[in-house]
Amino acid sequence: MRVLVILPTYNEAENVDRIIERLLAYDYLDILVVDDNSTDGTFEKVESWIVKSGRVFFIRRDSKMGLGTAYVNGFKWGLDRGYGLFFEIDADLSHDPSEIPNFIDKCKEGYDLVVGSRYMQNTISVVGWDFKRLLLSKFGNAYASALLGLTQFTDLTSGYRCYTRKALKELNLDLVKSNGYAFQIEMVYRIHKSGTNIAEIPIIFYERGEGSSKMSRKIVREAVLLPFKLIFGK
Numbered sequence: 657m658r659v660l661v662i663l664p665t666y667n668e669a670e671n672v673d674r675i676i677e678r679l680l681a682y683d684y685l686d687i688l689v690v691d692d693n694s695t696d697g698t699f700e701k702v703e704s705w706i707v708k709s710g711r712v713f714f715i716r717r718d719s720k721m722g723l724g725t726a727y728v729n730g731f732k733w734g735l736d737r738g739y740g741l742f743f744e745i746d747a748d749l750s751h752d753p754s755e756i757p758n759f760i761d762k763c764k765e766g767y768d769l770v771v772g773s774r775y776m777q778n779t780i781s782v783v784g785w786d787f788k789r790l791l792l793s794k795f796g797n798a799y800a801s802a803l804l805g806l807t808q809f810t811d812l813t814s815g816y817r818c819y820t821r822k823a824l825k826e827l828n829l830d831l832v833k834s835n836g837y838a839f840q841i842e843m844v845y846r847i848h849k850s851g852t853n854i855a856e857i858p859i860i861f862y863e864r865g866e867g868s869s870k871m872s873r874k875i876v877r878e879a880v881l882l883p884f885k886l887i888f889g890k
């Protein structure tokens with residue numbers, strides 16, 4: 657089965673070489689970088705991988721348009737080209753590529769969305785967050801899962817995931833409108849509603865060492881409003 661890793665980038669020049677190199681160590685996958693016209697030379701670094709590997713592809717957008725639309729564009733690109741598995745992985749080295757085979761094994765057990773969770777079995781597998789950041793993530797998860805009836809899941813906002821072609825095909829990707837953490841929640845909600853089997857596997861999340869987070873008040877606000885939009889069908 658052909659595997660596509662979608663790597664969204666916005667100003668990740670300090671991380672992009674390392675993540676691409678580590679991903680290419682898996683000879684069965686291709687990489688699609690979705691770059692939003694980074695201003696720090698990210699794309700120039702990606703270009704050299706495109707030339708030398710033959711397994712790195714790209715979508716370049718004019719301006720920062722958000723993580724959600726970056727993934728939706730990437731999913732459509734990969735569906736058109738016949739890929740069977742689609743990974744979401746952050747470009748800032750927060751997600752350890754050595755977990756990739758565990759996701760694929762879980763898909764082979766019959767799950768069509770596998771989410772890497774930081775919070776399984778009442779543990780917290782996060783390295784490098786302060787208490788405030790952790791509280792925001794835990795509270796956000798508890799809030800969204802309670803309102804949306806998804807309390808069987810421990811980590812709705814995780815951005816380390818694997819979707820099968822079937823899971824994405826059964827969705828209307830054009831309906832997915834949210835962009836930050838809300839995007840991750842919305843995808844679980846819609847996929848669960850479409851009757852697809854979802855599993856979580858434990859991962860460790862490492863806060864980025866280089867570059868800066870793109871999280872903003874706007875992204876948090878969007879996630880707070882999302883459950884109501886989904887419930888009332890707006």
Ligand SMILES: Nc1nc2c(ncn2[C@@H]2O[C@H](COP(=O)(O)OP(=O)(O)O)[C@@H](O)[C@H]2O)c(=O)[nH]1
Nearest residue numbers: 664665666690692721722723726746747869870
């Ligand atoms: N293409 C694109 N990538 C983005 C955008 N916002 C964030 N990213 C990427 O998404 C990943 C996660 O973003 P990050 O800022 O680390 O979020 P955090 O881990 O929640 O702090 C990183 O690879 C970012 O470069 C965006 O608007 N467009």
Ligand SMILES: [Mg+2]
Nearest residue numbers: 746748750864
């Ligand atoms: Mg990050």
